[in-house]
Amino acid sequence: MATSCNIRVMCRFRPLNEREKQIKENLNVISFPDPKQVVITQSNNGQPPQLIPFTFDRVFPPTSTQDEVFETVHDTITDVLSGYNGTIFAYGQTGSGKTYTMFGPDNCTDTPEEWGIIPRSNLLIFNSIAQDTSSNEFSIKCSFLEIYMENIQDLLNPKNNSKNIKIRESKANGIWIEGLTEEYVGDENDIMELIAFGEQSRSVAKTKMNQRSSRSHSILIITIEQKSQDGSVKKGKLNLVDLAGSEKVSKTGAEGQTLEEAKKINQSLSLLGNCIHALTDLKREHIPFRDSKLTRLLQDSLGGNTKTTLMVTGSPHFSNVEETLSTLKFGARAKTIKNSVKVNQQKSAAELQAIVNALTKELGTLKMYSLGLENLVNYFKSPNYIPGSPIPKELEPKLIESSPSSTSTPSTIPTQTLPKSTSTPSNLSSQSKASNRHSVSLRPPSPLTSTSNSNGTKNYRNSIALSTSIDSNNSTPTSIHNSFDSELDSSTTSSNNNLFDPLAIVEMSIEIDKMKEENQILIDKFREEISEITIRCENLEQELIDTKQELQQSKGISEESQKTLLREQSSIKEIERNLRLENHNQKLELGLLEQRLEDLKLVACQVSQYLERKKAADYFDIGLDIPNQSTINNDQEEYNIEDIIRNLSEDEVLSMQVKLHLQNKAYQLEQKINQLESDHLTAENEIQQLRIKFLKLNNNNGADNINDDNELSNNINLNNDNNNIILDDLKNLKIINEKQLQEFNKFKEEMNIKMALNQNQIVALQNENQSWQNKLIQEKNLKQTSINQQMELGVKLNVTIKEYEDKQEQYKNQITLVENENLILVNRVAELELYSNELKDELASTQRLLASRKVVKIIRGDEKSMKKALESKVEFANLKSSLKKTGRSLF
Numbered sequence: 020m021a022t023s024c025n026i027r028v029m030c031r032f033r034p035l036n037e038r039e040k041q042i043k044e045n046l047n048v049i050s051f052p053d054p055k056q057v058v059i060t061q062s063n064n065g066q067p068p069q070l071i072p073f074t075f076d077r078v079f080p081p082t083s084t085q086d087e088v089f090e091t092v093h094d095t096i097t098d099v100l101s102g103y104n105g106t107i108f109a110y111g112q113t114g115s116g117k118t119y120t121m122f123g124p125d126n127c128t129d130t131p132e133e134w135g136i137i138p139r140s141n142l143l144i145f146n147s148i149a150q151d152t153s154s155n156e157f158s159i160k161c162s163f164l165e166i167y168m169e170n171i172q173d174l175l176n177p178k179n180n181s182k183n184i185k186i187r188e189s190k191a192n193g194i195w196i197e198g199l200t201e202e203y204v205g206d207e208n209d210i211m212e213l214i215a216f217g218e219q220s221r222s223v224a225k226t227k228m229n230q231r232s233s234r235s236h237s238i239l240i241i242t243i244e245q246k247s248q249d250g251s252v253k254k255g256k257l258n259l260v261d262l263a264g265s266e267k268v269s270k271t272g273a274e275g276q277t278l279e280e281a282k283k284i285n286q287s288l289s290l291l292g293n294c295i296h297a298l299t300d301l302k303r304e305h306i307p308f309r310d311s312k313l314t315r316l317l318q319d320s321l322g323g324n325t326k327t328t329l330m331v332t333g334s335p336h337f338s339n340v341e342e343t344l345s346t347l348k349f350g351a352r353a354k355t356i357k358n359s360v361k362v363n364q365q366k367s368a369a370e371l372q373a374i375v376n377a378l379t380k381e382l383g384t385l386k387m388y389s390l391g392l393e394n395l396v397n398y399f400k401s402p403n404y405i406p407g408s409p410i411p412k413e414l415e416p417k418l419i420e421s422s423p424s425s426t427s428t429p430s431t432i433p434t435q436t437l438p439k440s441t442s443t444p445s446n447l448s449s450q451s452k453a454s455n456r457h458s459v460s461l462r463p464p465s466p467l468t469s470t471s472n473s474n475g476t477k478n479y480r481n482s483i484a485l486s487t488s489i490d491s492n493n494s495t496p497t498s499i500h501n502s503f504d505s506e507l508d509s510s511t512t513s514s515n516n517n518l519f520d521p522l523a524i525v526e527m528s529i530e531i532d533k534m535k536e537e538n539q540i541l542i543d544k545f546r547e548e549i550s551e552i553t554i555r556c557e558n559l560e561q562e563l564i565d566t567k568q569e570l571q572q573s574k575g576i577s578e579e580s581q582k583t584l585l586r587e588q589s590s591i592k593e594i595e596r597n598l599r600l601e602n603h604n605q606k607l608e609l610g611l612l613e614q615r616l617e618d619l620k621l622v623a624c625q626v627s628q629y630l631e632r633k634k635a636a637d638y639f640d641i642g643l644d645i646p647n648q649s650t651i652n653n654d655q656e657e658y659n660i661e662d663i664i665r666n667l668s669e670d671e672v673l674s675m676q677v678k679l680h681l682q683n684k685a686y687q688l689e690q691k692i693n694q695l696e697s698d699h700l701t702a703e704n705e706i707q708q709l710r711i712k713f714l715k716l717n718n719n720n721g722a723d724n725i726n727d728d729n730e731l732s733n734n735i736n737l738n739n740d741n742n743n744i745i746l747d748d749l750k751n752l753k754i755i756n757e758k759q760l761q762e763f764n765k766f767k768e769e770m771n772i773k774m775a776l777n778q779n780q781i782v783a784l785q786n787e788n789q790s791w792q793n794k795l796i797q798e799k800n801l802k803q804t805s806i807n808q809q810m811e812l813g814v815k816l817n818v819t820i821k822e823y824e825d826k827q828e829q830y831k832n833q834i835t836l837v838e839n840e841n842l843i844l845v846n847r848v849a850e851l852e853l854y855s856n857e858l859k860d861e862l863a864s865t866q867r868l869l870a871s872r873k874v875v876k877i878i879r880g881d882e883k884s885m886k887k888a889l890e891s892k893v894e895f896a897n898l899k900s901s902l903k904k905t906g907r908s909l910f
């Protein structure tokens with residue numbers, strides 16, 4: 020018989036570790052006012068701190084010993100030895116002491132005082148068996164597994180892990196794991212050796228919070244089976260669970276694989292939290308046990324047939340207060356979960372015999388009940404009966420318990436008495452003379468049929484007997500019955516004692532029960548298979564949806580990357596175009612610069628020619644003004660070469676003009692000099708002629724010629740004066756010429772300076788041009804590199820697109836495969852359902868057949884009485900309704 024019990028929750032705080040001892044702040048955030056209470060002091064944003072109390076079945080402060088802890092949980096082991104299922108599981112933040120509590124510290128084999136719950140439980144099991152005084156046979160099996168990254172790993176046979184270890188559920192065995200290694204063990208050392216062997220394959224890692232952090236949930240399962248001498252079997256299963264700890268990756272510093280593990284651990288703990296939440300939410304009907312392997316394996320321990328103890332562990336340091344609060348809340352919630360527990364027992368042959376006996380007794384009772392009813396109906400049918408008259412005393416139903424027809428009665432059959440009817444029929448006295456009296460027992464509508472309860476034992480309804488006496492000679496007895504089970508109806512309708520074979524009925528009923536059980540097992544198996552297939556279908560559907568989503572996403576990504584690629588390609592093209600354009604422009608610019616350089620060279624040449632001409636002009640002393648505009652402006656912008664050229668071109672024009680002017684002036688000067696020279700020559704000739712004439716006159720005329728001589732000398736003086744004027748002019752001209760020459764030289768110097776400047780400018784321009792060219796080449800190279808890179812990127816993107824397309828294709832194929840598989844599964848489910856229905860039909864028809872066999876047997880025995888009984892049944896029903904109409908009752 021199942022009893023209800025809450026999950027027992029205990030809470031343990033470990034001492035501060037070395038790291039925590041360094042941070043000497045708020046050391047008293049956790050207090051322990053009594054052995055069942057812990058109070059957390061939480062700071063409250065400048066407000067007075069908030070005190071949060073939690074009450075558990077027991078609270079262990081950091082000073083508690085392993086012994087004290089085990090003292091409070093060891094009754095679980097006793098319960099398992101009595102045939103109950105028991106679970107002890109540790110839950111808490113990483114590094115809070117779960118493994119310490121369950122197993123003990125590392126290398127504690129030789130220090131038993133440090134042993135945790137598991138080694139102590141092993142010892143207790145074998146000590147208890149050794150002290151057992153009964154002659155029971157014990158067999159103990161042990162399994163050890165871990166749930167790592169949502170996969171079950173068989174720690175006793177790692178080879179098994181390549182196979183898909185499945186969780187199964189059946190009515191008889193609850194949750195169990197198919198294919199998990201179960202090792203028979205003979206003493207506690209065997210178990211410890213198995214644990215040591217399994218520990219080698221455990222997944223542990225070093226984190227900032229724990230030097231040896233469990234990266235998986237571990238479960239040690241010890242099954243204890245004991246067979247008593249009478250053949251009954253008791254089977255208790257002990258689950259010892261060390262969960263992986265919840266962790267904040269920011270605190271543990273998890274990365275890489277450890278981070279992935281942390282994610283899975285936190286996820287499965289959160290799913291465990293969901294189940295606890297759902298179990299404590301009265302409105303929730305569905306508990307999501309199937310969401311994770313951990314919750315599925317703990318299903319029996321959470322609200323099922325297991326006595327469960329939860330040990331929540333915490334750190335006493337303020338830096339972990341948030342996690343501690345969450346752990347305590349989890350514990351407080353779990354404390355409200357109720358489990359329904361019972362001893363797992365298979366009945367022995369003797370116990371079964373007792374049940375058969377009880378069944379037989381019930382049958383006898385029912386037979387009498389049937390007879391009593393039949394007699395009563397006969398009375399109602401008899402002419403003696405006056406409707407509304409009271410029932411005769413002889414027929415007055417008496418409340419008696421049917422005498423047992425067998426030696427033993429199962430204790431599960433309590434008896435109860437119904438209130439006696441007050442009406443006593445008086446007009447049936449004649450019939451009460453009957454010598455052959457039957458004891459008739461009336462049962463309220465609670466049938467003989469036993470129903471299998473979840474314990475596997477039979478449940479018998481309360482047996483209430485109502486007896487009356489009747490003359491069996493009165494009339495042929497007919498049977499009447501109320502709303503009993505059909506099996507019972509048919510088996511209890513016979514009034515003929517000789518034809519009634521209770522043993523046959525019992526056998527038949529046992530046979531039916533057996534068949535029912537067998538069929539039930541078969542149906543359960545198929546249901547299980549169907550539910551598994553349904554789950555698989557659901558998983559596949561989910562997988563399909565996920566894959567579709569992934570495909571959609573990858574399609575999106577591929578479309579996005581295609582777009583990006585196109586964008587990149589067009590931007591590459593744009594860049595290329597711009598580069599080409601730039602290149603072209605730079606070439607043009609270069610050409611222009613070269614052209615300008617050429618022009619400058621030309622200008623320089625022209626300037627030097629001009630200077631030559633100027634020199635010539637100075638030589639001829641014709642004066643030449645160089646207009647200011649014609650000078651090359653050195654302050655001009657570097658790139659304003661056109662202005663220079665323009666200015667120099669103007670110079671050129673000017674120089675042409677100057678050249679012409681100089682030529683004219685030189686010509687005029689030449690003319691003038693020639694004129695002066697010829698005048699000078701003419702004057703000298705005249706002087707010479709005058710001298711000759713003078714000499715002649717001197718010779719011919721003596722003194723008379725003195726006047727002529729004076730005249731001549733006057734003429735000569737005049738000529739001399741003229742000559743002197745001309746000479747003065749020539750001197751002046753020479754001075755002017757010299758001035759002009761000086762000016763020319765000055766101008767020449769200036770021009771030389773300017774030419775030098777020009778030359779520098781040309782060189783600077785050439786250098787600049789060269790640097791431009793270099794820059795251009797660099798830029799060109801850079802652009803080329805970038806183009807190459809872009810091209811490479813393009814190629815890579817093309818490869819990626821190709822890969823995406825391939826992947827897409829693969830996904831499509833996968834989807835098709837999954838869909839096909841899904842279809843096959845759906846068909847299989849349909850087939851199984853069909854098969855299950857067929858089986859159900861078969862079962863029903865078997866039941867019908869059995870029932871009909873019974874009916875046939877009875878009809879064969881007394882067909883007439885059966886018919887009559889049926890008629891009477893109708894009559895009885897009519898009678899009841901007419902009585903009801905008149906406001907009277909039958910008894």
Ligand SMILES: Nc1ncnc2c1ncn2[C@@H]1O[C@H](COP(=O)(O)OP(=O)(O)OP(=O)(O)O)[C@@H](O)[C@H]1O
Nearest residue numbers: 033113114115116117118119124229232233263264
């Ligand atoms: N009650 C205790 N007394 C002394 N030391 C303890 C106690 N509880 C835990 N420790 C020590 O604290 C450290 C962390 O403990 P443990 O490995 O048991 O934590 P855990 O909760 O199992 O962590 P994880 O979830 O990361 O596996 C260990 O060095 C352990 O020896």
